[in-house]
Amino acid sequence: MAVALTMVQMKVAVLRHSMTGQRAGFIVMGALVGLVLAVGTIFLAFSWADLLTAVYAVWMLGWIFGPVFAGGGDETLRPEYFTLVGLPPRRLASGLLVAAFVGVAPVISLLALTGLTVFGARQGVVAALVSVPALLLQLVVFVLLSRVAVALLGLALRSRVGAIGAGLINGLILATLGQIWVVFVALGQTQGIPPVVTTVTRYLPSGWGLVAVEAAASGDWLRAAAALGGMALLIALLLTAWAALLTRRAGATRAATRGRRPMRATTASGAVLAKELRTWSRDLVRTHQLTFAFAYGVCFAAAPLLMNWNGMLPWAGPIFVLMAAAMSANLYGSDGTALWLTLMTPGATDVRGRQHAWLLAVAPLAVVLTLSLAVVTGGPEPTLLAILLALLGGGAGLVPLASVYALIPGTDPHRRGGNPLRSTEEDGAVTGMVYAVLALTALTAVPAAIATALLGWAGVAVGALTGVLCYWGFGLLAERRLLAEGPELLDMMRTGRRPAAKPGAVGRTRFEDLTRRQQIIAMICFTTGAIPLFPQGVVAGYLKVSESSTRSWFLALYLPSWLQWPTIVFMVVLGVAMYTTGVIVSYRRKESPVAGRETVTSTEAA
Template sequence: MAVALTMARMKLAVLCHAFHGTRAQTAGTGAALGVLFAAATVGLAFSGPDLLAAGYTVWLLGWMLGPVFMGGGDETLRPEYFSLIGLPPRRLATGLLVAAFVGVAPLVSLTALAGLLVAGIGVGAANAVVAVPAMVLQLAVFVLLSKVTVAVAGLALRTRAGAIVFGVLNGAVLAALGQVWVFFWAFGQTGVPAAVWYLPSGWGLLAVQGHWWALAALAVLVLLLVGAWAALLNRRGGAAGVSTRGRRPITAATPVGAVVAKERRTWSRDLVRTHQLTFALSYALCFAASPLLLGWDGMLPYAGPIFVVMAAAMAANLYGTDGTALWLTITIPGASDVRGRQLAWLSAHAPVAVVLTVALTAVTGGPWPPVLALLPALLGGAAGLVPLISVYGLVPGTDPHRRAGNPLRTSEDDGALTGQAYLMLALVALTGAPAALVALRYGWAGVAVGVLTGVLCWWGFGLLAERRLRAHGPELLQVMRTGRKPRAMTRSRFNGLSKTRKTIAWWCFGFGSIPLVPQGIVAAVFVANDMLRHSWFLATYLPPALRYPAAAAFILLGLAMYGAGGWIVKPSSPRSRPAHG
């Protein structure tokens, strides 16, 4: 117990000194959103136990899948830090478990689990007393399942086969969650599935309702998970593996060719990138194929564009994942590193996207103009935005050779990575909007618009990224080395803004994608294909005369939110800056 309390105090001390500046703002925004979701979950206790059980299932999936997708989870205290102490694996696991309860996420989750107490009070006094240990055990299950999932992922990413299999599974699970309405509809499920009661997330609620065995089951599950985590910690160590296949020497006649060859070699050897590419492919195929359960194949042709958007989001921090190797780039004058990376990214993703799009569109018999218009537009937009976002919003990453036992941990700032990925999703989708709208209205003319916008995005965004890299290369390297941005780089963004303006900007950037993509673009596609009254897409529930206007209004709202956020943080003009004597 002394070791566990010491680790908890260490975690608290690190957190007290770590959250400042932009990271504190990100954590504050995440905490505020978490409290809102927690309050909504507690509110489900007044609506019925079925809804509350479903809500806790969502929390369980969030704890298990969130860290896998967003940087490997919280590792303020890494197991490697204590390798020289000689602690037994189970004692180390217990100490890290106690320390894992210190933080914003566990506190928010415990608030959401207060719904058990509300449900217990509604049944009786004894049930309310049982709710207290049920809350603690349920939270322990959430945390431990998260730790075990991340540990299994870390082991899987040590081999190429493991990286591929884990990427396929992750993509399939996330796509199934995104298309859960399809499964409900296909299997005639109109309410909350009965399965939520049998998942570990529902055992605490079962205990509160008088099934006392569920409380013992939670305690046993906690002990089993601690043992499993201890065994996984004992196997943890070393960095993510790379392919050991023989390779021909890298040869190139031009600086750009050298960058392309180096990047293509990295895409084929770095198992984290292999996992990301496989995840994007699996997500796209499963997401597009899910409506086949309903006998509708209209989404299959869009698997290629979906793959491009998801792959771009996974590569949003392209320069950050290279770590301090950035010094190799900035010390070679005249080498067009950005153009080389753009070509390498296209060579790794464009063939897959083209094959998916052409093959699945041929199987379904169309629609050819919208699909062929979207594909080049999105490919060009992604190839331009990937380097642009990564140099303007660079998140300091862990050097590949220092990823240690958790290869998913490519950065110390998970919140920034998450926001960067969502921003990339929205921006890449936006680059395909003009071509898609023209194709829907004028047919094959949209293909020409898609090619034109794709080339312009590739060239224009790449040019901006290249200028940024040349002008601020040393500052970006300093960010990679220290994790802190020089004052000159942050002056044009959030420094100097009032707290109110910062909050508004964060909300605009964080939530602009919701009206833009699902409620706007996706809802318009659903309406165009007569897919009505589906899930949470508001336009599909409105009268015919209001469907397209509602979708258009959401698109404009999303664009307005991003525009407002950009206007708030844009650099001030020299004339508006006060003179300094």
């Protein structure tokens, strides 16, 4: 117990001193979004209690797969910190588990699980009393499942086969969740969640708490005890498994012993290209990210086959490009302090070399995937080809641009611990960066989509031109930024501290320099702007043009016909306005304090 309390105090101290700047903004934004979801879950306990097991299953999946996007999850206290203390694995795991409940995510999840108490109170006093240990055990199960999943993924990323397998599984599951409405339609359920889903989710660990409460309400004490005992047994098994996995984290990185072909590049740009291609083929984290993007694109596009509709298959290629760009958003940050090699090599065109390598890693796979699946559906369409070309250029341009303008200090690859996904301390910032690059890359395809709608096959040239301009223009901006701010970026990656504004300079405000209110506004705009823009706007408009009978959760398609197009246009405008507001709030021009003092002094003198 003393070890656990000490770890709790350590984590509280770390969190208290790190609640500043960009990290604080992301934590506040995440807390607000989580609070809304938790309140919605509690509301279901009042109105649609039958859906609780399905909703809690989603919460459980969020705990398991959230670390894939959040930089390996919350590891404020890493097991490596306590290697020299000599704690037994089970005692170390118990202490880390207790400390894991200190944070925003456990508190939000605990609030969402109070829906069990609300449901139990509606059934009677006895059920309400049983709900208290049920929700506490349920929370411990969620946290332990997350820790074991992260440990298993870290173990998988120690081998190429494991990295590929983990990427395929994660991509399949998350794509299925993204297309869950297709599963519902395929099961013949167009209104709400199919009853079979609520039945099946009762057998998942996320549903055992509700089963215990229901059993207590009906007087079935044997079933209630079995559900609570099952969760307690699962906690013991997960804790044992986590303790065993913690012992495997030591020595997670091993130098390869097999021979390597020497690089024979004769130019600086060629050396960068060769180095990047080797990184894409040898870095297991990048292997996992690329495999995940591929699996997500294929599974997301193949999901409508359950409804006997293959029209979305060719879009697997563009979706793969979008996800590949998003997953590699922090390209420079993931390399750590290796930037010093570029800074010490005069004339090295590092950005162009990275762009070429990214295209060589992504483009061939995307083109083959798109064209081969387009043959199945009757041949490629102009819209498909134009959007693919635009996205390839947009991704190749935005990835280096985002990684130098919004760089997040990362861990050197050779210093990664047993959790390779934990490449940075600012996991919330990484998540926001992933979604921002995803949305911005998608926006680069808008001119191509409009052009093909108006011009047909001639719009493919517009898509190609858009891709070339994005590749060249964004790459040029990234290269200029790297040349001008290279030493500052290297210092930031080395120390983790962002460079201070230069005296007398008038420039754009950094995100961490914004007020708390401005940070919250910007984060709300960036994280929720995609909802009206894409699903409620662009996708709804596509379904309207194609005269599809699917309405799903697209608001405009439930309205009278004369209101549908105005609603779609309004949603698109609203989404663009939200992103614009976020950009304006985040990058307002601001005078530095030195310049402001000089202005005041000159005014007083006059």
